[in-house]
Amino acid sequence: MVRAWTFPLALEAAATEPLFLQIARGISGDVQRGRLRAGDALPGSRTLAAELGVHRNTVLAALRELAAEGWIEAEARTTRVARDLPAPAGRARLPKSGLGFDLTPPPQIAELAPPGWRGLDLAGGLPDPRLIPVDELGRALRRALKARPTLLDYGSPLGEPRLRAALASLLGEVRGLACPPEQLMITSGSLQAVDLAARCLFRPGDRVGVEDPGYPPVWQTLRAAGAELVPLPVDGEGLCVENLEALLPLRAIYLTPHHQFPTTVTLGAARRMRLLELARRHRIALLEDDYDFEFHFEGRPVLPLASGDTAGVVVYMGTLSKILAPGLRLGWVAGPKALVEALGAQRRMGDLHGNRVMEGAVAEFIEDGLLQRHARKMRRIYAERREALLEALDRHLPGPLEVVPTGGGLSLWARTAPGVDPAAWATRAQAAGVLVMPGRRFDFQGRKVPFLRLGFAALAPKEIREAVRRLQEAL
């Protein structure tokens, strides 16, 4: 029988949807919500038209649409909701999560800075956004797109050939890498390089060595790919390789030999050769993350492990985040051709390829020598800031903090005096508007270790001095 069915629909003449469609959607919506049931008769088109204050033809158009979609059927002289429609799901009692299926959320990665932090950031090795060459990049973007509109079409998972070529020759020049373009892949930041490599290389349960202290975000990425992490101690000469053999088998080792994260110490020459030899003998992939090569201040940068790899064991990763801009999401991975091809196939199952316009723009940026010039400028500026931080620490906190002497990196690693609780100090400092990282944030077991990490790249010397002053007050 015909139940009384009122049809309260606010028609928006202004809406992009034509009236007839708004009506059709309103009715099918009522069916889905269960206000109309299978077999229910609809009011006549005249009644509906009057009720809605529209022309009858509009209503007829709506009914035709609904019939075409199978929501209603004409029967004798009345129009009914189709009989073969099942009962509607009804409004399910949703859990607070709003989820109708099971979900084990992935591990949350602790933010370095609390969201919306506005104080003085001595926490990260992050570069200073104020130093990004925005105009040059904007022009390069525009030029790249003008010159090659096809950059907006599909592209290669391995990245823009032009950028691969420019980067390959740059890495050869500056970092001693003998790397033809086909052994180089562009990634969306170096973390994607880690992610792709891990997903290509690891099977669940594979043992993978990581530096301790080290870089927690990468630990999560490696674990997500099934790796069982094995913490490897780090001392003043970087990763301790002496006892590595006792920890075998290892499928891979993720390490930051140039400026170890977070200590910034450089891996010694003897250890480099031992590590390469060990990797060759036991077929261990060395995931070398060279995230801030350019920022070496004492003497010259030490060349990557990759430059001395004659055994095809090093997977070399880097990024333009520190030297140019993080928001570019431009990194790279270099290694044996077979690996690079596998990484490309892996990427085709994910984001497919990167930001071709940006890649084209940065290729030009490198070809024109602008990247190298910018790098030199940044090195100068960051060297000043490093000096400023060292001086300020020496003036204000000679007792409580003893900086570990290293050759580079965008932060300092400082030992706290006995009796000083780094975590508590960092908390008080944050209340005073200064962000510093207690060592435990980087310890594999999260143990309290007597260290602070102090990043100087994001602040001008004046700001650094102010930050250290507050740090002292917060002691």
Next chain:
Amino acid sequence: MVRAWTFPLALEAAATEPLFLQIARGISGDVQRGRLRAGDALPGSRTLAAELGVHRNTVLAALRELAAEGWIEAEARTTRVARDLPAPAGRARLPKSGLGFDLTPPPQIAELAPPGWRGLDLAGGLPDPRLIPVDELGRALRRALKARPTLLDYGSPLGEPRLRAALASLLGEVRGLACPPEQLMITSGSLQAVDLAARCLFRPGDRVGVEDPGYPPVWQTLRAAGAELVPLPVDGEGLCVENLEALLPLRAIYLTPHHQFPTTVTLGAARRMRLLELARRHRIALLEDDYDFEFHFEGRPVLPLASGDTAGVVVYMGTLSKILAPGLRLGWVAGPKALVEALGAQRRMGDLHGNRVMEGAVAEFIEDGLLQRHARKMRRIYAERREALLEALDRHLPGPLEVVPTGGGLSLWARTAPGVDPAAWATRAQAAGVLVMPGRRFDFQGRKVPFLRLGFAALAPKEIREAVRRLQEAL
């Protein structure tokens, strides 16, 4: 004892590396290559300077560098290669792959078109790159970056808030989605949405339903996340849900209800409601890929499953690749807030976040109504091309091909007459400069099925007519 060691090094005065460093690298390189061994004595600095034709101070600087890095040590009056250096790895006998570690390469995904294809492309549902509004996008990029230089800094894994807001309201308007911005995430194309969702939702061995015929690239992505795929038959009304219950348990179903890939048929109303109810009852996640919503030509688009989801079971994915440009790598995923947050955490373990500048530019593009205007224009153009293809097929191939009537999509699905071998025909057509896809490319078991997929979006009507003419000749 002192072995005769000659030091052939081509010094480039022009190189970016200073001479002393080139010398240092040459020597440490010889150590790594084994030409110099631990304990070997080096020639005196005068000898070296003479041999290399450089000033002695340059050589001394090189030796200081090497000593600092631990490669050499001064002993009495002679300088020796450090004794604590282990024997060099030597040049390992590399396998042809160049790999020093084991690698199981991921599955290769068959390209639709052979690399560098230059013929008439009737293969894909790909849009026509010639129709991309390059200048408008270029300007929008420039403006976005000028207005917000911070777009080059780190950003949110969930995407630019401005784009999330613009897209959320657009989806509400056009696709009937009640989706606040916090339930929407920007991704690098819809495939990344599938990848992230799969990695969040699936445990190894989870059974996941897919349409058969369907979209092989997504099958690979789902498998890579551990899914065991269950093919679900498709008929003229889309996914057959009638016998679904017999195939439970299913953790999720990936489907394309609007224009099923590759058949372009639309999922009927009754099946939509059955599917939603089934999903609610059995907690099945419905991964709804609505990749070309706008391109519906007969009647109006049918609203997504997501618009009728009251049970929190639909994960709704879309892309701007078809409507605007594939190279943007801009897609989205909408769903329960808890899922979107999990997807964000997942992305923080991968590429971290997307292309913020592009996201900012496209946000403006939407706010200014340019996207909607462009969409209308594209719909007009593609409708003409669809007509052109239908007419051409009707004129030249009425017997061999029978087009399956559907309401939209950027391609046609045509049944081949008995006795016609689609695969062989496609091969001959390719030789004649026309690319078409035989149905078997989309069959879950790769069986020969009597269908061809003909995409019309990439070609102008004139090109389409020519392509069909050649297709006829190739019969």
